[in-house]
């Protein structure tokens with residue numbers, strides 16, 4: 206299936222993660238480790254995306270930033286695993302409340318881009334122009350970000366000269382929608398509790414008449430609430446009809462459809478506050494590299510797996526079903542249920558990694574970052590864990606970001622592979638395509654270093670000259686130019702675009718190979 210037909214789970218645009226460095230007294234400027242430096246990437250539902258690159262290139266940082274374990278420095282990370290009104294983030298209401306000002310702000314940013322563009326176009330090729338290009342790209346990015354903030358929420362309404370009435374009605378709809386959803390959720394919980402109460406009475410041997418009498422009060426409350434929910438539903442429908450009427454006023458505008466396509470139900474992860482992020486954390490899980498240090502030695506396996514389940518209120522502490530559920534997950538992950546009372550030190554490395562996997566998967570996540578998840582294990586155990594991860598992915602419909610420096614593991618497990626160098630993804634393609642046609646010189650060098658048993662077809666390993674440059678002051682232009690055997694003058698000056706060279710195969714390089 207072509208990527209454009211697949212469902213995106215996470216959409217990353219121009220993501221930056223800079224870590225500040227403490228200033229000393231000789232140092233004049235504030236310095237940053239540019240661990241992720243402008244990454245744009247779609248992660249599709251159900252895929253395993255492999256991430257490779259030398260140590261320190263920013264793989265772990267990317268994984269953790271996507272999970273919002275670090276507050277990202279810049280860029281957009283949109284998540285489509287849940288509807289925006291399910292989480293009801295405050296940022297959405299804030300944008301809807303300030304549509305008029307937001308649009309003005311956007312036009313100011315757009316004008317700034319146009320001015321820089323004019324200066325840029327007037328300059329002859331040369332250093333001054335190259336320097337201005339970086340500035341232009343940055344300004345374009347800010348303007349686009351501001352545009353997307355608005356248009357993703359209001360679509361075609363963007364054409365309205367006066368956004369005040371649009372703002373009013375959309376705020377009304379948003380508030381009513383969130384209230385309605387909450388009421389429905391509460392009502393579902395009340396119904397489950399009611400059924401639970403009835404079946405426990407039945408287990409205690411009560412007759413139908415006795416059960417009816419004991420639960421009559423709860424039932425009448427539920428029915429009353431049903432009436433109230435119906436009223437709220439009607440109110441919401443009326444607001445939506447009003448919105449539709451307002452939309453009719455604008456949909457004849459030739460630009461309406463153009464803006465309407467930007468409407469987006471995703472959640473901007475970086476804009477969530479702590480409580481909102483917490484609600485999503487169960488969806489986004491991490492399996493660590495080191496099965497030794499990532500498990501608390503003072504907790505039993507049962508406690509380790511239950512911890513997240515209790516924190517996210519899947520179960521109550523005294524719920525009898527908790528232990529059964531933990532044992533079920535353990536079994537799925539290849540751990541005998543009677544291990545539940547054992548401590549981590551009583552297990553081998555492979556078994557500990559299974560505990561780490563069970564801990565993450567117990568929460569029924571949608572997206573899992575596996576950060577060097579098998580690197581600390583013996584080769585024979587590695588393949589068991591990889592196969593377990595693949596089986597679980599199928600069963601639970603998971604999406605993986607699989608980080609590894611080991612290309613054979615990446616080749617085996619991934620549907621697509623991203624190659625990172627000094628904070629950027631320099632090449633991205635389907636696994637087979639990438640291994641058959643490495644198009645970035647860095648990928649070519651990485652692949653040439655994989656040991657092979659094919660004696661007749663032995664390719665010579667390409668030795669990368671020089672050290673990995675510092676991510677604090679990375680080389681100008683293409684960051685790989687200091688070690689690239691094809692580099693020319695342009696590579697030192699111009700940041701290469703991330704271009705699609707074949708369907709769904711992207712590369713950032715001025716001298717692409719194997720084309």
Ligand SMILES: Nc1ncnc2c1ncn2[C@@H]1O[C@H](COP(=O)(O)OP(=O)(O)OP(=O)(O)O)[C@@H](O)[C@H]1O
Pocket residue numbers: 224238239240258259260261262263264265266267610676
């Ligand atoms: N919390 C942090 N504070 C400051 N710098 C950091 C932090 N985390 C990572 N870095 C720096 O960011 C860069 C990228 O590190 P990262 O761990 O993401 O790379 P990696 O590709 O995962 O490497 P490895 O395979 O060695 O873990 C490195 O220069 C690292 O020193």
